[in-house]
Amino acid sequence: METYQCINIEQAVALMEDGTVVVDIRDPQSFAAGHIVNASHLSNENLHTFITGADMDQPVIVCCYHGHSSQSAAQLLIGQGFDQVYSLDGGYQLWQANKPEMCSAPEA
Template identity: 35%
Template sequence: MFGLNIKEIDAPELAQRLENDHDHVCVVDVREPVEVSAGTIPGAVHIPMRSIPWHAGELERDKDLVIICRSGARSAQVCAFLQQQGFDNVYNLRGGLIAWARAGLPAALPRTA
């Protein structure tokens, strides 16, 4: 996709990383505010996709960035953009929050950037 190799992580693997190594993982929810208001991955930061270009400099380059959306399509686009900006530590949540919910994993209200 986009000529780049988008790295992916699945929901159970992300849940395990958040439980065991949360200090080295930052989850960024790129959905629209109305979508996020229904819930997101606990601890996720909300930065709408359209705002990523203005907030990319605020993202922590020393952490693995897991980008999430509803199904994984928008987050893949954000991963590609961030890779083009020199980030090599970005991961797309495969299947998005649909896969997270199907795995029976918890949701919470979002944090804002």
Template identity: 40%
Template sequence: MSWLRISASEALTLLAQDDATVFDVRDSAAYQAGHLAKAANLAMERIPAWSKRLNKDAPVLVYCYHGNSSQEYAQMLADFRFNRVYSVDGGFAALLDAGAALA
């Protein structure tokens, strides 16, 4: 596995220290209802386009509803040779519980 599962509190620490790219992989309605301040909504078919635009050595944080789908996205990003990919265990709900700032 070339990506890591991290807790919501570890994700918030990463976001505070690094200029990470953040992807919300929930459906667009859930994203529109509320998402992390820095998050872009990512559909699986858009990964190849994003992979051409981003620094592959910069951190990429992925979250979904509960931390399951984000693991699939994290693996895909790792397959595109991103070196620092993180999936948030517990997903959006855990991030909210940890005090994440919303857009």
């Protein structure tokens, strides 16, 4: 894969069932207020650590607010050598509306 692919919620769920990594690039406060279950927060501060510690062959789904910023972040990961990177269409907003049972509760 030379570029990322945009995927819908159903495709993301199927990939997650196979162990795909989910990263959320929203701001820390939004992430703490709720995110896709088992997602990791990815920011400029921890990007290098994520990249150096990641299995480049394992698929990654990138999530943002509405599905726009995740596209450039997904392309950045492709440029860093990741094999399979996906951008979640509709972002967390659409995910939360359709899969509330797969969202974390706000962190205390």
